[in-house]
Amino acid sequence: MRRSSSIDRIPAEARRILHRLAGELWGADVDPAALVVSQLKGALTNEVFRITWPGGEGDPRKVLVRIYGQGVEVFFDRADEVRTFECMSRHGQGPRLLGRFPQGRVEEFINARTLSAPDLRDPEISGLIARKLREFHELDMPGPKDISLWQRLRRWLEEARSRCSTEEARELRLETLGDEIAELENVLSGVDQRVVFCHNDLQYGNIMIYEETRQVTLIDYEYASFNPVAFDIANHFCEMAADYHSDTPHVMDFTKYPDVDEQRRFLEAYLSSSGENTSDVEVETLLGLIAKYSLTSHLFWGLWGIVS
Template sequence: MAAAASDAGPELRRTSSIDRIPAEARRILHRLAGELWGADVDPAALVVSQLQGALTNEVFRITWPGGEGDPRKVLVRIYGQGVEVFFDRADEVRTFECMSRHGQGPRLLGRFPQGRVEEFINARTLSAPDLRDPEISSLIARKLREFHELDMPGSKDISLWQRLRRWLEEARSRCSAEEARQFRLEALGDEIAELENALSGVDQRVVFCHNDLQYGNIMIYEETRQVTLIDYEYASFNPVAFDIANHFCEMAADYHSNTPHVMDFTKYPDMDEQWRFLEAYLSSSGEEPSDAEVETLLGLIAKYSLSSHLFWGLWGIVSEHVNKNIDFEYKEYARHRFNQYWDTKPRILQACNPSS
């Protein structure tokens, strides 16, 4: 989960010292100033602002004066402590570069040991209410379909179940006995196996998924109404229904509220909202979907919403133990996700398997 590289949006910013930026990154900034704008970087002229809402890395907007009031900006991303337990950083950088070649997201401008420098996108980062706007939701659906059609390298196998088991082992190895009891970690191996079994053998599309489609990772160009997706740290091949289910779950989040770790699942999209999203997603191929096609996907999405709760619940537990740079109540966030899993599992699986 990360903040977006935009100049306008819901991020709350606080001005930071240039000393927050590693020396290697400052050298890259100096080089970029000459390459991009033919200018020297005066450290005293740089304005460093930390973007709020990032839950995996620290993200900074770097601004220095340009001509005629045109500020020049780039983004510096400093990797969170210990987050390599969630993904392979080298794979993530390769994905970032590949997405850039596809014309998706920001360009990579430089790398340093603790992070990277990225192009600053002059678009607006979405806010939590934007996800409920019918027009914007339709734009997201069509953009997600485009994302899913990208030809990306790497194994085309589903990563979800292996990743859940790996994160569960990480959580068990780091939690105290009391934490493990509170979060029922001893039961989650069977829960993962049950979900995998319930979804195995089902005819479903496996595509390159974003896996973290929260509002802070979606940007919109106001003039053209073009949407772009950013931050691909968790991206991998998975079923389409998982990516959409995860996006629906994110409609319950507001990472810029006074309690950013609390999710309000009364805001999970109702059936009409889900149907509209899926119609926009499926019809973007040029063919109108049948009601049966939409209903089948709705059933899969409901089941995959359960795996989304386990996914981010385990992420929260592990993050509590490894990521000390970000001010976020990871453990309480995990509690919300697990509670929602246990509360909704009987209803969802019964609805999808009425004969059981």
């Protein structure tokens, strides 16, 4: 975490929102000299700052300021992401939206712990994530219920091709990826599967836990859209191979990919959380789909990395 006592790092529009919020939330005035600005590590798309100012009897008052990253429009539509965040806030999911400014927004500061890479392997926490993900998938979100995955992959592939030299494109085999995407779509589109509102980026940094209540909440919905259930779970399993706080955050250790028993436990927790009986056939079918969708997850974030 990088610290700075200077509020100048925060845009003027955001500072005006902080001044207004202090009066609305706590009946307090903002002394700029008293504010502590702490940049939080781990955000890959945006700059995220925790803003703290003194409260009564040692109770610090905190909000979070998110400044949107530059050039992210190639990855997702910012207007759609803002609408998703506002809708999630109304559903009582994640942090509340406290204010918006042109370059970002002010959010409620969630007083919970962000998960670490080892947390994903903890059986209790993994079960909590599974049940929370099922709840997320059951949300009634607006918009067409169309799968976004294939269109997004093709758009990112074209963007990657436009940014790479001929030599780089050959080295990365970009000329063949279009055929591989088409093959995967052909294989997977003929399968009967549930399409739901997916998080699409379920890495440990986007999952928080309240230690006292053991409740889990999902945050950061930039990439959220409608997709098959199996894709969202496959992406989460792939994220178990990542450690974004290591010296080599881009290197995945696939010895940490969950084995079949670990996958099965996650699916049983996911499927049974609705109160329905879970059949072995249902679990095995989903396991097979997840194995295939893990390939699309590699394409998804591989292309993201090239474009980034």
